[in-house]
Amino acid sequence: MCVGLSARVVRVEDGTALIDASGAQREVSAGVLEDLEPGDFVMVHAGVAIAKITDSDENETDDLMENLS
Amino acid sequence: MNENMKKARDIITSYQGKPLRIMEVCGTHTHEIFRLGLRKLLPEQVDLISGPGCPVCVTAIGFIDEACWLALEKKCIICTFGDLIRVPGTKMSLAGARAKGAEVKPVYSPLDSLAIAEENPDRQVVFLAVGFETTTPSACITVKKAKQKGLTNFSILTANKTMPNAYQALVGSADAFLYPGHVNAITGNAVCQKLCNEQGVSGVVAGFTAGELLTALATTIRLLEKGEPFFRNCYPRVVKDEGNLSAQKLMQEVMQPCDSEWRGLGVIHDSGMKLRSEFADFDARIKHDMPNIVGKPNPACRCGEVLQGKCKPSDCKVFGKGCTPLHPIGACMVSDEGACSAYYQYTEHE
Ligand code: SF4
Numbered sequence: 001m002c003v004g005l006s007a008r009v010v011r012v013e014d015g016t017a018l019i020d021a022s023g024a025q026r027e028v029s030a031g032v033l034e035d036l037e038p039g040d041f042v043m044v045h046a047g048v049a050i051a052k053i054t055d056s057d058e059n060e061t062d063d064l065m066e067n068l069s
Numbered sequence: 070m071n072e073n074m075k076k077a078r079d080i081i082t083s084y085q086g087k088p089l090r091i092m093e094v095c096g097t098h099t100h101e102i103f104r105l106g107l108r109k110l111l112p113e114q115v116d117l118i119s120g121p122g123c124p125v126c127v128t129a130i131g132f133i134d135e136a137c138w139l140a141l142e143k144k145c146i147i148c149t150f151g152d153l154i155r156v157p158g159t160k161m162s163l164a165g166a167r168a169k170g171a172e173v174k175p176v177y178s179p180l181d182s183l184a185i186a187e188e189n190p191d192r193q194v195v196f197l198a199v200g201f202e203t204t205t206p207s208a209c210i211t212v213k214k215a216k217q218k219g220l221t222n223f224s225i226l227t228a229n230k231t232m233p234n235a236y237q238a239l240v241g242s243a244d245a246f247l248y249p250g251h252v253n254a255i256t257g258n259a260v261c262q263k264l265c266n267e268q269g270v271s272g273v274v275a276g277f278t279a280g281e282l283l284t285a286l287a288t289t290i291r292l293l294e295k296g297e298p299f300f301r302n303c304y305p306r307v308v309k310d311e312g313n314l315s316a317q318k319l320m321q322e323v324m325q326p327c328d329s330e331w332r333g334l335g336v337i338h339d340s341g342m343k344l345r346s347e348f349a350d351f352d353a354r355i356k357h358d359m360p361n362i363v364g365k366p367n368p369a370c371r372c373g374e375v376l377q378g379k380c381k382p383s384d385c386k387v388f389g390k391g392c393t394p395l396h397p398i399g400a401c402m403v404s405d406e407g408a409c410s411a412y413y414q415y416t417e418h419e
Binding site: 004028029031032033034043045046047048050051053054055056057058059060061062064065066068069 | 071073074076077080150177178179180181200203204206207210251254255276277278280281283284287288291301303304305306307308309313315316319
């Protein structure tokens with residue numbers, strides 16, 4: 001139950017976001033993420049978008065590894 | 070494989086220092102590390118131990134008994150994350166209650182249980198609210214919506230838990246923690262940073278992809294080698310230092326801390342969340358006048374020790390024999406995030 005689902009925001013309306021996860025679309029609550037916009041990527045848990053995803057995992061791990069001496 | 074991933078892999082495979090114990094606090098990390106084959110990269114000196122971060126696994130047996138009581142005595146419709154259905158209670162699981170006529174519905178989100186309550190106005194509907202900071206906001210949103218809609222046939226049975234005091238209880242059980250990325254996405258990093266600064270507890274926040282887990286493990290091993298306590302956020306694309314402030318505010322508005330029983334760890338002070346009195350109408354224990362129900366664990370099951378990294382699932386006498394995913398004795402064998410089910414799926418056994 002703790003597995004997060006990363007998805008792209010298609011539409012936001014009245015605190016609800018329509019998300020697309022590899023083609024599967026569903027509505028989730030956007031109640032704890034202000035300023036969500038279509039095109040944003042989010043992490044979804046139990047029907048709620050809990051965090052914006054701000055980068056790709058490849059960029060992220062490149063930065064981290066380059067700073068690890 | 071890109072250069073940086075090669076570097077991460079080399080740091081892990083070439084480690085030759087003193088023995089290290091790294092705790093995967095989160096059950097999803099345990100499963101992903103097995104599934105991606107990363108355990109095979111670890112040299113002998115590096116031991117990955119499981120922690121208490123599977124919400125289904127740490128849910129006390131008495132909670133299952135309470136849910137069965139609501140289902141059978143009060144004839145409530147029980148809505149729950151599917152994982153909980155087969156977790157054994159003292160006498161039966163919710164699957165057992167279902168066989169006796171109880172109505173138990175798996176849902177993906179607590180919000181789905183509101184629709185079930187609206188479709189069944191003549192029945193009482195109870196959602197089983199388990200989970201850590203990651204999942205608790207969804208229960209809070211649901212209760213607020215139920216209140217707005219004026220629903221009188223909906224309530225939640227809380228067993229929500231919070232990590233900070235559990236970390237305290239685990240200090241000293243590992244050389245470093247792999248912190249659960251999605252918990253930190255909500256709470257932020259202050260608690261982990263403070264543990265490092267004040268108590269010398271080391272750890273990194275880890276994501277869930279192969280690259281992220283390799284990076285987190287390499288960072289942990291390299292920094293442990295250096296010998297100074299450390300905290301690093303290895304999942305910055307999702308976890309911000311301050312966490313999700315709206316979610317934190319929402320949880321404070323709807324719930325308040327309470328003592329909570331963790332399977333294996335016992336009762337930990339202020340490590341749970343319950344509904345505030347303003348939302349008492351949605352508290353299943355109050356609404357349905359629940360008696361005090363105390364669960365009795367199966368003496369054969371060593372889940373408690375597994376959840377504290379004190380023993381491996383394979384050290385349990387009934388692992389893979391009396392206890393299998395089809396016939397689980399303990400919660401750690403049921404949940405997809407449980408350490409026993411991970412070991413059963415990915416290691417060799419009789
Ligand atoms: S193998 Fe089964 S009985 Fe043993 S600790 Fe794991 S869940 Fe409990």
